[in-house]
Amino acid sequence: MPFTETELRFDLMCRRDADGHWHGTIAVNVDAAALRRLGLHPGQPASVVTGVSPPAWWHAAGERYAARRESVRRHGK
Template sequence: MPFGDEAVRVDVMCGRSADGRWWCDRSISVKAEELRRIGLHPDQPSAVVDGSSPPQWWHAEAERRFR
């Protein structure tokens, strides 16, 4: 992982809904300085999509390989 433990924060929230079912939600945050270091901060030009999306077959193949 390109980030140190002190740069990442993971929050987990769980509870019961009104109908009694359990729910859980996660939030992962990375410090802005760390994102800037690798060129992913939204204020940097390299973080903006400037081209077209890959073709649909590319996404499908990535999904197949992931599984």
């Protein structure tokens, strides 16, 4: 993975809706220095990666993981 564990932060925000059902949102935060290492920074005119791409096995593992996951819709939304 192109990021170390200390460069990422995951926040889970949960609340109970008016109908009593729980709803959750996940926020993913990446350290700015890690994004700069990949060539992404605020002064950049376009999001073109200038750093080293992750190895092929990393992409393949992500595709396998995505293929295993089912899209589940809850509460008819």
